[in-house]
Amino acid sequence: MTTAETNTRVSSWRLLLGNPVTVVSGAILAVIVIVALTANWIAPYGINDVNVPDALQGPSGAHWFGTDELGRDVFSRVLVATQASLRVAVISVVFAVVVGVTVGVVSGYRGGWLDTIFMRVVDVMFAFPVLLLALAVVAILGPGMTTTILAIGIVYTPIFARVARASTLSVRVEPYVSVSRSMGTGHLYILSRHIVPNIAGPLVVQTSLSLAFAILSEALLSFLGLGIQPPQPSLGRMIFDSQGFVTMAWWMAVFPGAAIFVTVLAFNLLGDGLRDVLDPKQRTMIEARRKQ
Amino acid sequence: MTRLVTHPIARFLARRLAYSAVVLFGVLIVVFALVHLVPGDPVRIALGTRYSPQAYEALRSASGLDKPIIQQFFSYIGSALTGDLGVSFRNGDPVTVILLERLPATVSLAVVGILIAMLIALPAGIWSALHEGRASDAIIRVASQFGVSVPDFWMGILLIALFATTLGWLPTSGYQPLLDNPGGWLRHIVLPALTVGLVAGAIMTRYVRSAVLEVASMGYVRTARSKGLSPRVVTFRHTVRNALIPVLTITGIQLATILGGVIVVEVVFAWPGLGRLVYNAVATRDYPVIQGAVLLIAALFLLINLIVDALYAVVDPRIRLS
Numbered sequence: 001m002t003t004a005e006t007n008t009r010v011s012s013w014r015l016l017l018g019n020p021v022t023v024v025s026g027a028i029l030a031v032i033v034i035v036a037l038t039a040n041w042i043a044p045y046g047i048n049d050v051n052v053p054d055a056l057q058g059p060s061g062a063h064w065f066g067t068d069e070l071g072r073d074v075f076s077r078v079l080v081a082t083q084a085s086l087r088v089a090v091i092s093v094v095f096a097v098v099v100g101v102t103v104g105v106v107s108g109y110r111g112g113w114l115d116t117i118f119m120r121v122v123d124v125m126f127a128f129p130v131l132l133l134a135l136a137v138v139a140i141l142g143p144g145m146t147t148t149i150l151a152i153g154i155v156y157t158p159i160f161a162r163v164a165r166a167s168t169l170s171v172r173v174e175p176y177v178s179v180s181r182s183m184g185t186g187h188l189y190i191l192s193r194h195i196v197p198n199i200a201g202p203l204v205v206q207t208s209l210s211l212a213f214a215i216l217s218e219a220l221l222s223f224l225g226l227g228i229q230p231p232q233p234s235l236g237r238m239i240f241d242s243q244g245f246v247t248m249a250w251w252m253a254v255f256p257g258a259a260i261f262v263t264v265l266a267f268n269l270l271g272d273g274l275r276d277v278l279d280p281k282q283r284t285m286i287e288a289r290r291k292q
Numbered sequence: 293m294t295r296l297v298t299h300p301i302a303r304f305l306a307r308r309l310a311y312s313a314v315v316l317f318g319v320l321i322v323v324f325a326l327v328h329l330v331p332g333d334p335v336r337i338a339l340g341t342r343y344s345p346q347a348y349e350a351l352r353s354a355s356g357l358d359k360p361i362i363q364q365f366f367s368y369i370g371s372a373l374t375g376d377l378g379v380s381f382r383n384g385d386p387v388t389v390i391l392l393e394r395l396p397a398t399v400s401l402a403v404v405g406i407l408i409a410m411l412i413a414l415p416a417g418i419w420s421a422l423h424e425g426r427a428s429d430a431i432i433r434v435a436s437q438f439g440v441s442v443p444d445f446w447m448g449i450l451l452i453a454l455f456a457t458t459l460g461w462l463p464t465s466g467y468q469p470l471l472d473n474p475g476g477w478l479r480h481i482v483l484p485a486l487t488v489g490l491v492a493g494a495i496m497t498r499y500v501r502s503a504v505l506e507v508a509s510m511g512y513v514r515t516a517r518s519k520g521l522s523p524r525v526v527t528f529r530h531t532v533r534n535a536l537i538p539v540l541t542i543t544g545i546q547l548a549t550i551l552g553g554v555i556v557v558e559v560v561f562a563w564p565g566l567g568r569l570v571y572n573a574v575a576t577r578d579y580p581v582i583q584g585a586v587l588l589i590a591a592l593f594l595l596i597n598l599i600v601d602a603l604y605a606v607v608d609p610r611i612r613l614s
Contacts (some may be wrong), residue, residue: 041444071423072523092451107554120314120315120319123314124315124318127316127585127593128319128589129549129551130549132555132586132590133551135320135555135574135582136326138574138587139326139573139574139579139582140330142343216441219443220556221345223445223556224555224556224571225575226575235441236445239443239446240448242449243449246449246452246453247453247458253449253453254450257449260443260446261446264441265437265441268437268441269437
């Protein structure tokens with residue numbers, strides 16, 4: 001690693017850590033991730049421990065987030081559901097990053113007819129509103145967790161393809177790439193050593209924002225009964241089930257919703273902070289095509 | 293005639309129209325493929341476990357699924373372009389009729405929602421940009437970030453709990469057609485439109501803010517200021533007016549997104565629009581209805597983008613000349 005490279009990295013870190021919003025949102029996310037990873041151990045009750053005499057109890061020392069209509073502990077269910085939600089979001093975004101970046105980088109680097117075909121496919125995918133495309137995937141494969149992951153992954157793939165392609169196009173014409181090519185360096189080496197590291201900034205930003213929207217999309221599909229299926233708890237389904245009880249047991253709706261809101265907000269704020277440091281010019285397309 | 297074709301706006305629009313036609317063709321392929329990608333037999337899945345062989349054969353031949361796939365493709369494209377989207381697996385009604393029945397509810401929700409969003413986003417975004425770095429800017433930015441992050445269905449449920457169930461000011465759900473009962477329509481549309489509008493308003497506020505900031509840094513704004521124009525004139529005539537051009541685009545995109553994205557809000561508020569139709573169709577595996585609704589929404593999406601591009605070319609000469 002050269003000195004200049006080290007300096008850029010150090011100053012990026014300093015900029016990131018100098019922004020209180022980014023630091024706080026990063027810290028909140030760290031707590032959420034740790035809690036989600038350890039949910040099965042720290043949950044005070046079993047997620048499906050039915051205890052009808054204790055049904056619809058408000059928040060208390062014994063049940064921090066109260067109990068639902070079957071007397072199940074809402075806090076324990078929120079913890080385990082957050083874990084499932086993060087798992088779906090992470091796997092689907094990793095899918096979108098791997099497929100989207102591969103398509104975008106190859107398209108931008110190679111150009112020609114392959115680029116034309118890839119980008120027309122991406123255009124067609126952009127013609128569908130996000131949720132509609134996800135619903136179409138569910139309609140084909142049937143509801144469930146795997147389908148949800150695939151649906152969200154497919155929906156976010158074109159966004160990564162466009163971001164990766166746009167960045168590749170600007171990096172491809174940099175002098176160091178043409179010098180490297182004139183020295184007879186192979187394409188794979190140029191792609192992995194010059195292109196991908198230099199387009200990482202916008203992709204990191206996009207990843208953070210996509211995780212936020214992937215969590216919202218999962219909650220939404222589960223709310224509609226098309227995502228994670230019972231008896232596995234999901235935040236979206238808990239909100240759906242709370243509808244009949246919302247005036248007498250507000251906690252059934254408020255806590256699962258707050259869990260989604262805080263996680264999504266943290267990813268969004270982190271993404272904003274990262275963008276200020278890594279990618280000031282990039283306007284994110286993702287916001288414009290937000291889930292709804 | 294020649295002058296019309298060589299006119300920059302006409303050339304620009306012709307290019308955009310050709311592009312939209314290509315994308316629409318791609319959309320048609322995807323929509324056609326949808327029913328063929330279903331693992332197993334879609335007719336059998338749609339009929340469930342109990343059905344007679346006659347019902348199965350009747351539905352299969354009515355939907356054309358018994359013909360060779362190439363023939364199915366061309367007949368699907370041909371019928372779709374003439375407005376025939378097949379019949380529902382559930383009740384045999386023509387899909388086009390079902391869609392047209394549902395369209396007004398969704399359009400009215402989207403239009404009122406986008407109006408609420410603009411009422412929020414224009415003042416908030418402009419104020420925020422003109423007071424960049426001050427406390428009010430920070431508050432608006434945080435508030436918009438909150439709005440972007442809140443799950444809309446959750447907000448809808450909380451709004452129902454507060455304004456309908458607890459306070460009793462508004463109905464919990466349902467729909468009244470505007471022309472039959474304007475008062476009832478208004479009372480029913482307030483909460484769902486607010487849910488849609490608050491989220492879209494939060495997103496748009498961020499765009500309005502950055503559009504105004506971008507224009508404010510332009511040379512002509514500095515020139516206007518240095519030649520002694522009053523701050524008011526510079527702000528409204530030079531900055532805000534030009535910032536409205538990119539805002540137009542994002543408003544169009546938001547409107548299109550709402551049209552295709554109100555599914556969950558329609559479900560929460562029992563709003564009889566396209567979104568709830570798609571949801572019910574997915575739940576009951578009514579493939580022709582899913583195909584038709586997806587096609588209609590994607591086509592509307594393309595149409596709105598085309599209109600926005602056309603308006604853009606009219607108001608911003610740089611676009612059509614580039």
